[in-house]
Amino acid sequence: MTTPKLALVDGSAAKLTVETLVIGTVEGPDGLELAPGTNEIAAAFDGNLTETLTLLGATGKAEEVVRLAASGSVRAEVLLAVGLGKRDQQEEIPGESVRRAAGVAARSMTGVSHAATTLSALDVSAAVQGTVMGSYAFTRYKSSPGDEPVGKMDFVVPDSKEDAAKSALKGATVIGEAVNNARDLINTPPNDLPPAAMADRASELGRQAGLEVEVLDADDLRKHGYGGILGVGEGSSRPPRLVRMRHKGPKNARKVALVGKGVTFDTGGISLKPAAGMDEMTSDMSGAAAVVATMVLAAKLNYPLDITATVPMAENMPSGTAYRPGDVLTMYSGKTVEVLNTDAEGRLILADAITRACEDEPEYLIEASTLTGAQLVALGKRTPGVMGSERFRDRVAELSRAVGEAGWAMPLPEELRGDLDSKLADIANVTGQRWGGMLVAGQFLSEFVAEDVAWAHIDVAGPAYNSNSPWGYTPKGGTGVPVRTMAAVLADIAERN
Template sequence: MTSSPDLELLGAEPGPDALADADALVVGVRPGEDGADPVLAGATSPLGDLAADLPGLVALLGGTGKAEEVTRVPTRGGLGTPLVVAVGLGTEPAAPAGEAPDVAEQVRRAAGAAARALHGKAARVVTTLSSLDLAAAVEGTLLGDYAFTEYKKEPETAPTELRRLGLVADGDRAAADRAATVARWVAAARDLVNTPPNDLYPDAFAQRARALAEGAGVAVEVLDEHQLAEGGYGGVLGVGGGSSRPPRLVRLTYTPANPVKKVALVGKGITFDTGGISIKPAANMDHMTSDMSGAAGVVAATCLAAELGLDVEVVATVPMAENMPSGTAYRPGDVLAMYGGTTVEVLNTDAEGRLVLGDAIARACEDAPDYLLETSTLTGAQLVALGSRTPGVMGADEFRDRVAARAVAAGDGGWAMPLPEELRADLDSRVADLANVTNHRFGGMLVGGIFLREFVADDVPWVHLDIAGPAFNTGGPHGYTPKGGTGVPVRTIAAVLDDIARHG
């Protein structure tokens, strides 16, 4: 895992001397009223006399203060740093009467945009965005500075690495450190997602999960294909049967001294998805390197919970398989006996995620958890319904709404969706307990959730988080989000676990 830069709390109103060895100063700006020059947001003390002139300079250079807009202003020796980076926050959000507006996500995105603009060019950066929201500024900066370069040739001149982050803020140092820890584990999930599938096949993924977990003090158990067969994991074995690289199931357990509740986590770990016999079109199949994003998020979030010392027991069940077509692959028309005895008729081998998850959910419920949260890149229908940045949140109503609220506050986004009872009949099978798909395309995201519900114990509040689009950014970078793996839903899971630890 990458290390975080040193974090320096500079106080609420440091003077220009705080910039003596800084490569850049990041300041926030908002749009002015009726086309006027943008206005500074947050602390201005490090700017000294430049504070009065900066809005006009930003406007002269084309800056307006709109969200994530970056304007570079050379100081020409007027400050201790050679460069001021003015980054747009957008219009201040509305707030209920008497309450301060919640600017956390604006600050995260602005900090990320500034960090991307400075990536590889600055060793020490000072930011005044931290005066608006300390944790958000740290998190956004570190996530925006992320880059996956493991498979790139070393440049002749190595880019400058961000080593020190100066934070214009008073307050609790613990908030900054906690945000840095969260960002580091989000980056760990991104690294897993971005690792190509020839190097991250099921056993390799399991071993990397083991190394991360043991480093965080989390207990690990890995079941190989023989143990999976003995245990009756028909879904995992069926999906993984077409690959020369057999499946695995990883169990991670974090047990604090005095847990408030026990939470089961389940994440889909399809290390590559060709669709199997029901093969996908060639166009964009390379994006299926991300089909293990749910598993990556669960592994990282479990380790994060341990590092933060959250007072909640976490037991993660993570199935890992590669869905390939071959002479040993499962076929449309096959019937799989799932863990726990439910039988499933396979009508489409490209609906494989729900098969490995059915096994994992049934196993996870045997641990008698107080809550179960499962996450997966499950359906293309999520993208159709909610777009590329908003996960679909389904499950038990009260817990579903709680998770959706935490997801939005954490910055991952999320929207509560129903599980209409009339869709269940469309999963009836001619020969088995249920089929893995319906005979139509309507409500595909919801049908996926309804299928998974069949494997959840009746007394367990549960949530299914469909992250098919949000987990992997196929467009341009934005805010603190790079191309490729995004790290969704690590922050959501961590926020839910923290909420349960605090409130039960």
């Protein structure tokens, strides 16, 4: 992960001596329009900038990039116009439009050593986040990594907004870097990131940030009865782990628990997945990666909360020692689970982690996982499903949409619980029918949540990994969703309770 050097600058953007100067364009009702913050640039082009960009094919549509050689009194070598999309004449440009435009601009400036942007005149935080996330590249395993991301980015802000901009720069940088930390973990191939190695990485990141860290190995898990985590990990020669991380808040601070699914590779176990696309199961620890990154973020921004993460890590493999369909596991809670499908493993390790997290008596519990393929069927590749306690679920989903991660509230219909009844155990891990798979998984997890805890589960099976072309600030591979949602929820709890 390489973050550009970021700086705030005031004064005239036209007078900045940089290689590339980024400006925003808008798709107006009558054609191309320049975004606010570009008046001085337009004047430096003798008022012909809009006409020139139009001749070059610019329309202002979202994520459009048009380059032209700077002229007039503009000191930059190249002017890069990036589209912000349509907007009503009476409305401000949304932060997510700025974030995506900044990401597109950053992605298009590889090899540029010094650039500046006027997108910060619209929304400093969004421009910074988009730049940090859009500059991301994972090249650790490439012998020829190619051009470096943009080296330095200056954000143009008016003098009157400088103090607020400084605070926005710090917060947005930390959030963007947290997303990229999660991406690094997700993109690391599974042969280099078994449970023990992921636990080591999490411990290193946590301790560097000043967090308290505890790691339970397989012997510890066996001693304390973590039957779900151990069951899933039985088929692998690389034993499971449970990582606990704590950000200690001030006295009497509100207590928040985070839980993330860390299946470092998921073959489906004995209920083996099809070969096509199985390589993407390297991302089945995306929830855990997001939680680890969010804990580091919480420490850096020093949220006035007592936050504890419980992160189970296991590899789901088929072997002579693997758990089987028909097995009954005794969970950490003492409940028994009949395993009908070993590919419904995430809910098993999460159930143990949820029970342990609730022992700390948190007021809020936020989970993240690549829980079900049914999430993609219901909501697609970019929309996380949010389940849980109704009021808190709705709050999390609303905050997720506000930060651009598009979370959508989903119900937990009571009638689905009966489908999880088991002939042998307290509950089965799947039902006998295919309908409402995400909601059934949510019902299963709810069995392990303490009654007085406000709870939300974020299913990011699709949004956690982008197997298609990059878009906006989202690269191919790990996306880092839902780090920004969790950060927003923590900030909201700290501010509003």
